[in-house]
Amino acid sequence: MRHALPIGLCSLALLLPTSIVLASAGSEAIDRHCSACHQTQSGPQSWSRISAQRKTPEGWDMTIARMQTMHGLELPLEARRDIVKFLADTRGLAPEESAPQRELIERRLNRIESFDHPSYQEMCARCHTGGRAQLQRRPLEEWESLVHFHVGQFQTIEYQAMARDRDWFDLALNEIAPWLAETQSLENDAWEAWQQAELTSPEGDWQLWGYWPGEGDFYADVTINAAEGEDAYSLSLDGAFTSGRPLSGEGQAIVYTGYEWRASLNLNGRDLKQVLDFSGAQPSGRIFDDHDEAFGMMVEMVPHEASEPAVLASLPASLKAGERSRLVLLGYGLGEGEINLGEGVTVRNLVERSDMRLVLDVEASTDLTPGWLPMQIGEISAERLLAGYRTVDRLEVSPALGVARIGNDKTPPVSGVFTAAGYLDGADEAIPLGQVPVRWSVSPWDEIAERDEDARFAGILDAATGIFSPAGAGPNPLRQYNANSVGNLRVTASVVGQEAMQDEAQLIVTVQRWNNPPLR
Template sequence: MNPLLTAGLTGLALLLPPALAQASPGSDAINRYCSGCHQPQDGPESWSRISQQRKTPEGWDMTIIRMQTMHGVTVPMEARRDIVKYLSDTRGLAPEESAPQRALIERRLNRVESFDHPTFQAMCARCHTGGRPLLQRRPQKEWERLVHFHVGQFPTLEYQSMARDRDWLDIALNDIAPWLGDSHGLESEAWQAWQDNGIDSPDGDWQLWGHWPGEGDFYADVTITAADGEDAYDLTLDGAFTDGRQLDGEGQAMVYTGYEWRANLNLNGHDFKQVLDLAGDRPNGRIFDDRDEAFGIQVEMLPADEVATPALVASQPAALQAGMRGRLVLLGHGLGKGGIDLGEGVTVHEVVERSDSRVVLDVETASDLTPGWLPVQVGEADADTLLAGYQTVDRLELSPDLGVARVASEATPAVSGVFSAQGYLDNPEGDDIPLGRVPVTWSVAPWDEIAEDEEDVKYAGTLDAATGIFSPGGAGPNPLRRFDTNNAGNLRVTASVVGQEDVQDDAHLIVTVQRWNNPPLR
């Protein structure tokens, strides 16, 4: 993600329709650097083509980059920041409009797309993700212009796979463009409602929690304070992993469109990017390594302010195994006083930490713990489906089902394969009970006979048996391999429950070449 979008986490001011908006550094920069081609129309805050589109912050920034690379436009970095901020605020997407594509915005790899249109995949989602155009809003005429741009900019498009077997241009103009104009048009009730309402500034105290691959579950107190600049913020994190190790951090952020949070973070000496959706009661999103996006941390946040109704909202871990002792972290509101009861078979040895929003306990489970949901009571807050107990794991499920890792070279860093294993308990009375991450051992094997013959396991990289993190090898050519090929591979990743080796699941891992084109929205 480029530095423009990751400058920080931002708060939201009430947004006015473009015609009523006050002059801003962003609109001034558009007049200075863009209006030579995009002429003002329908008032001082409206420009041809520009005002007929709505996009995410990343989408608007990619537009500016395209103007620079294809048309030689010179836009200083400060002006570029101002333009993206202004256009995201006044011509962005409402939370309901961006919600279906949050995985793309958060740079979550290994996702599988599906679309409501029967030919959209072949027509638009074979060169880039389908989510990339679906994170835009245009009237039909603008969608038609986008089709013409593609044909003009990429003249071989109609001769490529899944295009040369059909009348691509006719389908694009007379089927796809009308469909997009209807389903992803410029005007929408959601966008109007968002402009009329918006949300409050995020400055204040929050509680954040998540799982760091290879490190474990963590929680943190987050303080967000307004910084210099519109919707700019500083933040600090003071937390710990559930095993007691310290977790500290700080960062800077910007909020776009009133809810699109973009931040640079440093956590325990590691640099990360952060993308959050602030629109809901529990803001959520992803923290990730921009150099290796597979290393990502899905997080949620809660305001630390007291609320009228005490509630339990999260447990770390999600389940307790019989005959074990360790730390249990319960998160929520109104947890600062009152008795603590985790049900029969769970003993609380010590209250390690307690506040209104968090309780950290030293607990021990009986060897004959009854499997199933555990009744949890902390003061006036209770939950019947928050924490599970189990003796053995009935089923294991790996994520992702199909992962893609990429080898490293001097010019491009590796993209790792990061897998997780979720355990389940059979429940005859309803849905299986999720146990969260359970202890497993990881292994890797050839996917098929060809991979075995090519010794892919030997050359493609290594899988950490404890964490499920696959580290690809270097690029190539490799003189030790047949035909001096690179270190690609076709692998099977297996997780087996510790002590129950027959309870396991497999995932497919393809180790392939570097990614040379790496925009924020692919």
């Protein structure tokens, strides 16, 4: 199995409750491979430095990679897997602690960070994401040691941009480290409570849904089974896009810290990774291409068994007046009762019906009243899941600022993936329409980009999907000075049939990504 960590952590084991301390392959591997430098301390399974930190699975894997790269640690792959599993289980983060940085864990690119400390961004997040340190917990002395490590390992750190204009070392040691010790403390109520939490197995039948860039909304039945090996999981998916195109696949997974799901999937022949938070009743997260992380989709899951009938999701989120389309409703207790989607919406054909899913062929009348469409499925009511519209009042392209990267076989390109969501201007608040049909175009962002013909050389934007494919890496003989095929572009979405309704975003197409750690 190969899960979401690109270096290949492959141990298939769902952890035991962290309140149980047992001898394990991971602790034994630490004693064997790490204790020469990290001495055993008083108490069971306790080592200097190691026991004074808590991190995500990716964080612990990066630590081991640094030990191997910088200190010559020789470690078999199996031992590395065991150590990461053990440390993530016993010295991980509680769901409440990881929640603010889920975007980083899920490899969501093009996010804009902000922090409460006035200089943390300039001091730390200029070299890597600020979230990387936010996904660690240490006491003050360990945060101070991290500052000393940076100065010792990166001798020019105090002379780089945004550091040489201040007393970097003094600020880092006397302001940043104490702030981190206060906000990212080793011991806290969230971690103590999670260690005592009763963990449940993800085994069983689930329903999953999301939006696949370039393909549209999709749904799938997911079956999770225990696999061979301690706490191993396999999963199968069987579903479809709302267009009717089948979607199927399978995969393998491991859960760290009782809720951190990491899986490798193959969906319709494409290899993908999956990161989910299984701490709640409705797990959610992201599926993405590990070689092109911009390509991915947010997903939600619910178990097949539930106590309360409800409509949980509508795919798509809106119907356009005068059009016939396929509508998928997901939830519980949908197998019986009359189907009423509101005035102006007619169910032409019942394609599929079960307790958890309705697949309908519907038609919205030309005089459909814009706004929320009150749905009634038997005794189940849902008033703010499906909207009707005639025209789009506002369009919003996401991300507003995107970064794509040229690439080649050694350093794969990173795509630009854009979506366009429509909105109605409601009386009290905007009504989201979800993804609406648009046409995409690209143009130079400014005069320099126009002069350098960036739109010609930097790559190709698919007019139908909003997916930008960067050009290849290396000198381009057609450009001035044989420059790389980088660029500064304007990406514009125009609503189909309503071309004056537009929104735009900036896309920076830059050089290859040379450093690709799990947490940047």
